Structure formats: structure tokens, C-alpha cells
Amino acid sequence: MAQNLLPLPRAFREAAYRRKFIDNVDEHLFMGSYESFEAAAAAAPKSKPMGFDNAEEARRLFSQKIFFYDYPALFWIARSFEDGLRSVFDLGGHAGIKYYAFRRVLNYPSGLRWKTCDVAGVIQAGREIAAERGIGEELSFTSDYQEATGFDVLFISGCLQFLPERMPQILAALPVKPKRIILNTTTVHPERTIFTVHSLGFGFCPYRIQKHDELMAELVEAGYVRRDAWRNEGKLIEVPFVEGGDAAYYAGCCFDLRPA
Secondary structure, three states: OOOOOOOOOHHHHHHHHHHHHHHOOOOOEEEEEEOOHHHHHHHOOOOOOEOOOOHHHHHHHOOOOOOHHHHHHHHHHHHHHHOOOOEEEEEOOOOOHHHHHHOOOOOOOOOOEEEEEOOHHHHHHHHHHHHHOOOOOOEEEEOOHHHHOOOOEEEEEOOHHHOOOOHHHHHHOOOOOOOEEEEEEEEEEOOOOEEEEEEOOOOEEEEEEEEHHHHHHHHHHOOEEEEEEEEOOOOOOOOOOOOOOOOOEEEEEEEEEOOO
């Protein structure tokens, strides 16, 4: 006769998950809830490096693939070119992966400037890959997001949640604000903001899951008008053992600078 198995106590399940989180190599894992971005950073395990600053891993993760969740951003990048916008600042753009992916299906306009901003090790890999592929001055790299000033489009795909700065701080640092902001695969929550730790496989990183309506309000208060908003259905996220941790999701939007 089969025996009924009782569920393991929560403390055992949490301990097992922590071991899995620390040893993780290739899963999309999150752990804990903290009062701030800084507190999450302080709580990250010390067994692996903090952050993305790793040229070798940047090369390993380099891809020209267009994922299903890229298409809303791809649509608005294409519309931006149709609208006469000719410069894109790709904040958190890794080694230029969206530049390479999107050019597979878009006709990039003459005179395009696409600048990718990331940490030093990643942009080192980006410059090397661009040189190997014979990419000219159209694609450039920086580790200073304040160089976004004067660019037509500020494009942030899957990066905002990793930054200690929120949108108001980023935009306040730009003397000339972008005409258009495109966010994609930004982690949000319907009710509150959660600070947690993300396992990158090769390291750990503090991570902000921002309240959705708060993020939208920040963009409006910064002088922007919403053109579109979407949810990246099918790209999943959960923070186990945290109240509301299963309600987080990925979303995006397009905002235009309000005319003076």
C-alpha cells in the first residue's frame, strides 16, 4: 500500500533551495527579500563574484538570436527609424547583442549611431567582437550612462532591474533627454517593489522588482507621454518563499518626450 508522504517543513525546503541557488550554473533563480538595493547586495552569497563584469562570460553569452520577448521592442525600434530618429543608446546592452539581432530583420538607416553601455569587462568583449566582425563607427561602446545625453532613443532591455539608479536618477543626469524611451523585459510587480538577489550562474547581483504603476508614474513625472505598454508573456520569474514573489512579471513600454 502506498504511503502518504507529508510535505517537508518550510525550513528544510528553504535550506535546499538556498543550496541550489548558491550552486546554480544555468537556471534563472532569485532568493530573498530586502529593504533596499544595497541591502540585497550585502546579502548576496560571497562564494561567487558580484555582477556581470566578466569578459569571458560576455563572450560565452553573446548571441544574435531574436527571442520571442524581443518583438515589442523590435517594433518600436523600427518605428523610431521610420520617425526619423537616428541614434540609439542601448543601456545595459551587453556586447551589442540587440544591435546584431535586430539588424538581421531591420534595414538600419544611413547615419545610424548605436552606442551600447555596460560594465567594463562586457564592453571589452563587445569591442573585440565588433572588430572581429568588421563593424564600423556605427556601433560604439561606453561604461558611462551619462553619455546617453543627446541620443534620440534610450533603449533599456532587461537591464533596469540590475541598476541601483531608477529612471528619475538616470534621466536627471542627462542635460539633453532622449526623445523616446523604450523599456523591455523590465521586471515589475502589480502591488509593491521587491529587492532580491539574482543568481547569474557565474555570480550574484542585487535585483529590483519595481511596482509597475510607480515606474510608469516616474516616466510621466520626468516629462514623457506613454505611447504603448505591454507584458512579456511567457518569460517567467518567481522569488520563492517571499510573499507575492509569484506575482512578479516582465513588462515593457514606449514613452515619448512631451513637447515643450
